[in-house]
Amino acid sequence: MITVENLTKRYGGFTAVDDISFQVRPGSVVGFLGPNGAGKSTAMRMMTGLTPATSGRATILGRTYRELHNPGRQVGVMLDASAQHPGRTGREVLRVAAVSVGVGKARVEEVLTLVGLTDKEAGRRVRNYSLGMRQRLGIAAALLGEPQVLVLDEPANGLDPQGIHWMRGLLRRFADGGGTVLLSSHLLHEVQIVADDLVMIGRGRIVAMGSKEELLARGGTTVQSTDDARLTRLLEAAGVPVSRTGSGLVVDGEARVVGEIAARESVVLLELRSGGSEGLEEMFLGLTAATSREGDAA
């Protein structure tokens, strides 16, 4: 399990990670979500001993990363898939890592199969890898020591839809087998299907966290009608907050209330659903817009 307690990182007067605390339980996948520059990578670097915390601490299986004996056997880490040696073949990268983790060559072949890199691909130099292949290789390296915990920074980056589907399956099976997974992303939909819990971060701070179901329920009601503009006016007149999405409306109110107003005013509903992901997306954007660092520059 991963425990993060009051973790803070300051660079001079700038606070990149601001007093964050959360846990990842064994058997679960936690999505660590936030816009660019929110502090996800910095937090993960502190968790994995790559950068010291200014204050607070993170433990994995009860110890700080630096206290772990042979950490590669306990925690699989992928922070920067492009950091692999470009002049080595994928297989060479894994064989070098296997020596430091203390596993044999057979395990290298096992993880290559696990991540779907073919014999031919494994024999190619990493500089000629596509981004998706690099991600697969990074995940293979993380899995090498048969760890119980995975810490993955943006593992879906560069994967095509089939690759994302594959990765979800892999992480789900890992967690279902009792493993603990923390994965970051700046895209909600990338992690939403696989994550059990979500931790949303903006400007270094946690802006929302909880189980996916809880957060989905907070995301309000998704509505589509034949006349969304009129329905919006009616709902607003009734004091129900409404926001527009690409495909309809998200209403901060119960489905029943929306249904009753629509029925009374003869608006034809095409869809009425509580806890839709559109609501969660809206909430995510809303919560993090105010805290997006990139927004500052815009």
Ligand SMILES: Nc1ncnc2c1ncn2[C@@H]1O[C@H](COP(=O)(O)OP(=O)(O)OP(=O)(O)O)[C@@H](O)[C@H]1O
């Ligand atoms: N070594 C450093 N010195 C100064 N500032 C830093 C350093 N490392 C990170 N930062 C700043 O801390 C903030 C958080 O960066 P971080 O890389 O953790 O964000 P992130 O959520 O991982 O974003 P992304 O999705 O873009 O990778 C950014 O504003 C970044 O510029």
